[in-house]
Amino acid sequence: MGSTRMGRPMIVQVHDITAVCRHCGGTNFQPLSAGPLRLPSELRCIGCGAKTRYLTLLDQIGEEAMRRANEAIEELKKNRPR
Numbered sequence: 001m002g003s004t005r006m007g008r009p010m011i012v013q014v015h016d017i018t019a020v021c022r023h024c025g026g027t028n029f030q031p032l033s034a035g036p037l038r039l040p041s042e043l044r045c046i047g048c049g050a051k052t053r054y055l056t057l058l059d060q061i062g063e064e065a066m067r068r069a070n071e072a073i074e075e076l077k078k079n080r081p082r
Contacts, residue, residue, distance in 0.1 A: 007031030009046055012057040017064050019057035021045035029057070 009030045012019040018027050026047030031037060031054075039055040 007034055007037070010043075012043075012054070012061070014058075014061050014065070017061045017068075019060050021047060021050055021052070022060075023050040024048040 007030060009028050011027050012029060019029075020027055021029075024045060024047045026045045028046035029043040029052070030046055032042040032044055032051070037054055039053070039058070041054045042051055043054060043057070044051050
C-alpha cells in the first residue's frame with residue numbers, strides 16, 4: 001500500500017483577487033492529496049486547518065470580481081455627465 005503525500009502549500013489567486021479562508025482569513029492552503037488540482041480537490045487552510053474545496057475558493061474569487069465590476073459600473077453611472 002502506497003502512502004499519500006499532501007501537495008505543496010499554495011495561494012489561490014486570480015490577478016489581484018486572492019481567496020481567503022472563511023474561518024480565519026488566511027490565504028495559504030495545502031491540497032490534501034498529491035497530483036493535479038481539480039475543482040473538487042480538498043484543501044486545508046494552513047492557518048486554522050479548516051477544509052474547503054478548490055471550487056469553493058474559485059467561486060469566492062468570482063464573487064469578488066463580480067462585486068468589484070458592479071461597484072465600478074455604479075461609479076461610472078454616478079459620474080456620467082447628464
